[in-house]
Amino acid sequence: MRTAILAFGTRGDVVPLTGLARRLQSDGAEVVLAAQAPYRDEVVGAGVAYAPLPKDTRAETLASPAAQALVDGAKPRPSKEALEEMREGLRGVGRAMAAAADGADVLLLEGPVGALLGRHVAAALGVPSAGVMFQPASPTGDFSPPALGVRSYGRLGNRFVWWAGGFAERVYAPVVAELRADLGLPARPTRAERTRTWPVLYPFSEHILPRPADWPPHLRVTGYLRPEPVGTLGPDLAAFLSDGPPPVAVTLGSTATANGAALSSMIAEATAAAGVRAVVQRGWAGLEPEGENVFVVDEVPHSLLFPRCAAVVHHCGAGTTAATLRAGAPSIPVPGIMDQPFWARRLHLSGAATAPLPRHALTVDGLTAALRTVGEHRAAAEGLGEKLRAEDGAGRAAAAITDLFQPS
Structure with missing residues (x-):
């Protein structure tokens, strides 16, 4: 089974996946892990095939006053400038994901960017996919979306906040529309795309966060992934x-x-x-x-x-x-x-x-x-x-x- 893991993010989004990639390889799969260039050596050093994704999140954040205002908490809500930078930061990423996934039988899509862009890539290639999320990204009454803080609004309130938070993806609507056009897909997702049950793997431990009882069976908590150790203490x-x-x-x-x-x-x-x-x-x-x-x-x-x-x-x-x-x-x-x-x-x-x-x-x-x-x-x-x-x-x-x- 040829498997492409698409991981657009920082080191914590990429390096743990080397442990999963090696396990899949030991089970007989061919695996390629796509990530930004700064993580190439760690992927290759772990014995996993690497494919490039564009951008350098570290350099772009350090060069952007708007992004640093968000990181430092000076502006809890993104400005118009920051929103445009966020969109620009994803342009071209979906096309690179499609190139990395060429010939794959299965796509594993890490994190919010993988879910946002990779599902359209999977639709264009006609191959199945699953999410790999290091933080909860599926609605539950147990807690509100982690990205919005730690406040609980009660079971009904939490589910409402999850529903309302889903509209945040509209920020990236122009990027998604451009990607779908590039991939030869209809401008809007088909009914089959919208209604298909999408499985997600959650690699965190239930000793730290018990699996919500209201999650359906296709959401699976698997336990933490161990990165393949690359390097020494010196x-x-x-x-x-x-x-x-x-x-x-x-x-x-x-x-x-x-x-x-x-x-x-x-x-x-x-x-x-x-x-x-x-x-x-x-x-x-x-x-x-x-x-x-x-x-x-x-x-x-x-x-x-x-x-x-x-x-x-x-x-x-x-x-x-x-x-x-x-x-x-x-x-x-x-x-x-x-x-x-x-x-x-x-x-x-x-x-x-x-x-x-x-x-x-x-x-x-x-x-x-x-x-x-x-x-x-x-x-x-x-x-x-x-x-x-x-x-x-x-x-x-x-x-x-x-x-x-x-x-x-």
Whole structure:
């Protein structure tokens, strides 16, 4: 079964899929993983065929004041300029997805962009598809859409908010219309396209978020995916880790904030005040805290770093959340936008994390206090880590794909 995985997003959207790709390969499938160029080496290094998708989300966000205002919380609603940039950021992506999917028997469409554009590609190619979503994207009465925050409006209210939130896709209507024309499809989706049941795989753990009872059977929660580890700690970092008590890890992942300098200063002050050592990933925020007990690194595999850390300060992206939980390390959530506050709350409710410290309101005193008390959450984090390491998310996802698409 020739399978194309289309993943337009940041590292947390792409790298976990290498674990799924390798599992599908071991089951005999031919797999290609399509992603932006910055992630090519990690895909190829994992032993998975790579296909290119255009754009560079990191560079485009860092170059856009409008986008950074959204990331930093300065403007909770996108301006007209930001909306046009969002549309422009997806032009050409669908065509590249179609090129990557040429010859595939099945398409796996990651995230909101995969769902938005990839389903039209699947219709044009006449092949089946399924979603792979790292955060809930299907209506439920249990909670409101994660991208809109953590407030619950009651079961009926939550379902209404899901319905109303679906109109947000209209922002991209011109891009979708252009893509359908390019693919030779009718201007509007056919009745068959609109009414077809679309399966979705959700690679998160029910230990963190129980599967909503009102989800229909074609929505499957499979458990977290483990990325294929690519890279090493490096001798200097390995020496730092061995030369003292376990440090805290600090990572904001793909947070392209303009406030990197201020955050770096807060991290340096808080870790010094709490008397802890720290390994800080520069990430998209360009973090560069200074201090005798601070070690700054670029990308290193979380699966190698986090198990050697006393705690992890992170933005609560889905991929980083999964890696922290699997390592059995307690969290200090510093969420920003989109689904990050949702996962921060789930971490805290699980007992594996301190109360969330929203990034826009982060202070030295608040971070210092969290660093001093995060050890109280280690037992819960270790217990969850043991459970998650026993899960086979890739195996369950691969079995679901076989069940959905291979003839019996």
